[in-house]
Amino acid sequence: MEIRLLSEDLRNKISAGEVVERPASVVKELMENSLDAESTEISIVVNGGGHNLIQVTDNGLGIEPDYLPAAFQRYSTSKISRLDDLISIQTLGFRGEALASIASVSEVSVLSSTAGGEGGELHIKQGDISQVKPAPALTGTQVTVKNLFYNTPARKKFLKSPRIEFRKIVEVVRRYALAYPEVSLKLISDNREIFNLHPESLQERIAAVMDPGYQDQLLPVNFSKGEYSITGFAGNLNLLRNRPGEQYIFLNRRYIQNRLLNSGVYQAYRSIIKRGEYPYFVLNLVVPGSQVDVNVHPFKTEVRFKDEWRIFHVLKSSLEEALSSILDTIPDLEKPAFGVPFNFENRGNSFVRDWNQLDENQAKISFESQNKSEDRSKDLTRAKSYVSDLAARRSSLDSGLSGDNIWQVHTKYIVSQIDSGLVIIDQHVAHERVLFEEALGALDSKPLQAQTLLFPEVMEFAADTFSVLLDVLPDLEKIGFRMREFGKNTVMVEAIPAEMGWGNEKQIIREILDNYLEHRSQYTSGQEAVAASFACKAAVKAGDVLTKQEMQALVNRLFGTKHPYYCPHGRPIIVQLSIEELDRRFERI
Numbered sequence: 001m002e003i004r005l006l007s008e009d010l011r012n013k014i015s016a017g018e019v020v021e022r023p024a025s026v027v028k029e030l031m032e033n034s035l036d037a038e039s040t041e042i043s044i045v046v047n048g049g050g051h052n053l054i055q056v057t058d059n060g061l062g063i064e065p066d067y068l069p070a071a072f073q074r075y076s077t078s079k080i081s082r083l084d085d086l087i088s089i090q091t092l093g094f095r096g097e098a099l100a101s102i103a104s105v106s107e108v109s110v111l112s113s114t115a116g117g118e119g120g121e122l123h124i125k126q127g128d129i130s131q132v133k134p135a136p137a138l139t140g141t142q143v144t145v146k147n148l149f150y151n152t153p154a155r156k157k158f159l160k161s162p163r164i165e166f167r168k169i170v171e172v173v174r175r176y177a178l179a180y181p182e183v184s185l186k187l188i189s190d191n192r193e194i195f196n197l198h199p200e201s202l203q204e205r206i207a208a209v210m211d212p213g214y215q216d217q218l219l220p221v222n223f224s225k226g227e228y229s230i231t232g233f234a235g236n237l238n239l240l241r242n243r244p245g246e247q248y249i250f251l252n253r254r255y256i257q258n259r260l261l262n263s264g265v266y267q268a269y270r271s272i273i274k275r276g277e278y279p280y281f282v283l284n285l286v287v288p289g290s291q292v293d294v295n296v297h298p299f300k301t302e303v304r305f306k307d308e309w310r311i312f313h314v315l316k317s318s319l320e321e322a323l324s325s326i327l328d329t330i331p332d333l334e335k336p337a338f339g340v341p342f343n344f345e346n347r348g349n350s351f352v353r354d355w356n357q358l359d360e361n362q363a364k365i366s367f368e369s370q371n372k373s374e375d376r377s378k379d380l381t382r383a384k385s386y387v388s389d390l391a392a393r394r395s396s397l398d399s400g401l402s403g404d405n406i407w408q409v410h411t412k413y414i415v416s417q418i419d420s421g422l423v424i425i426d427q428h429v430a431h432e433r434v435l436f437e438e439a440l441g442a443l444d445s446k447p448l449q450a451q452t453l454l455f456p457e458v459m460e461f462a463a464d465t466f467s468v469l470l471d472v473l474p475d476l477e478k479i480g481f482r483m484r485e486f487g488k489n490t491v492m493v494e495a496i497p498a499e500m501g502w503g504n505e506k507q508i509i510r511e512i513l514d515n516y517l518e519h520r521s522q523y524t525s526g527q528e529a530v531a532a533s534f535a536c537k538a539a540v541k542a543g544d545v546l547t548k549q550e551m552q553a554l555v556n557r558l559f560g561t562k563h564p565y566y567c568p569h570g571r572p573i574i575v576q577l578s579i580e581e582l583d584r585r586f587e588r589i
């Protein structure tokens, strides 16, 4: 068997597959070149989903005629020259292979000139490079790509319909539009203008490339820690979708895909959205170049961080901060743009669910809106001001509960008088919320207090459960459990979290493990699953008698949590009944 070196043409075609997967990848590479050339205006014309024509014109730095042929040579680039440059890459491109790859699977023309320089043009057809010819000086560059994949029928066969390719192109352009709101961008497809964007703020750009309705549904993100900074916007609950696709993370202005970072964001949203719901976000991460490696894959959307977990935590904190204002950000009720009628039955929908969590008004809103639509807008205005008052009331609630006006009813609910009426709190979910946040904090950095058992307990497990226990043991220890291996599949429990009742610790430990095993997949991380299982099982239950002091302490701690109104599963914790509502019901007003 003879082993041969492949011809250059064949080599190019093989590696072209890595960079040029489909028309949208050509658009991406050409846009990246235009942006690297510091263009402030870029225009993209495509026909037939990019199958027939892709043309990108910019007003950037341009290429001198003498260098035009070099631009099409593989591994020729003006962007890096030394190994050191590769370690801290400032440009979108650096591999010097895009133009070469594109030219090996299509017909390419390029026209370019630098500011004040001569214009030149070059054509590549069937792999043959023409001479550079003089051309009008554009001050910028125009690259035209025709007949994509004419010589790679296998790839052509795998291309989707022009419509699908067109959508992929729109998505690529949208990404860069979001990363560079100060750049004018035009996208024309089959003579239709898809985008015509002028320099604007990121918020305006989001409205322009997503939907004008997005603009009012955004929470600003602005955070920095050490060398990292994160800015951008996170969508409120009106922008939740049931499938992913509208999550944008830019690292030093490069669109990247990274599951861990996404999950950092999802975790911040976790207590207010359901599993299977995806929030909208556009986040710009600025990280020192030395902390990342973008040279992982030819597409350059995959990156490696030196300290991925650190970025994860910074990202999560930035979102938590932004989302803390979510109580003030009211879903826009007048405009049920997302097609949901105000219907109590409609519990599955997050939009309505958000309201279900609120208060007494909600029942009224849903009821009246079904019957008397003319009254609806009045109610909505009322509901809106109610919600915006919520955050303010929180402090009055906080101080208004004293031992004198707090009662337990049916060993299940805590009822108390407050200035504006009365509140009813579900004791189990309230405690669960408190423990969940405390446990998460413990896993993060602040271990919870443990109480040593007077009589250590020996517990034996089935072999598989025992191995799970060993997996989660470090987490359980941070929460306050202390266990020692004590023979086969057996542990000695020496301490339990101070919060937990004495006497039933064995049962609770078993329940935590069962809960963890059953629900692990619903959580973004194992730690969160441990925290949630602990919170659920260690919390007081319906039926537990609470003293006034215990109730008071619980309520105080509840209001110290980030989300006193929702339990980790999205159920309401507090129901409020205003004095007006009571007066109305008794027909006093």
Ligand code: ADP
Residues within 6 Å of the ligand: 029, 033, 034, 037, 058, 060, 061, 062, 063, 071, 072, 076, 077, 078, 079, 092, 093, 094, 095, 096, 097, 098, 099, 100, 140, 141
């Ligand atoms: P890379 O972007 O990785 O350097 P490319 O093959 O995409 O590799 O481009 C090769 C070179 O051609 C670039 O380094 C740059 O010097 C030049 N070039 C390509 N497109 C443009 C453009 N639109 N404006 C100015 N220079 C360009």
Ligand code: MG
Residues within 6 Å of the ligand: 029, 032, 033, 092, 093, 094, 096, 098, 099
């Ligand atoms: Mg490039």
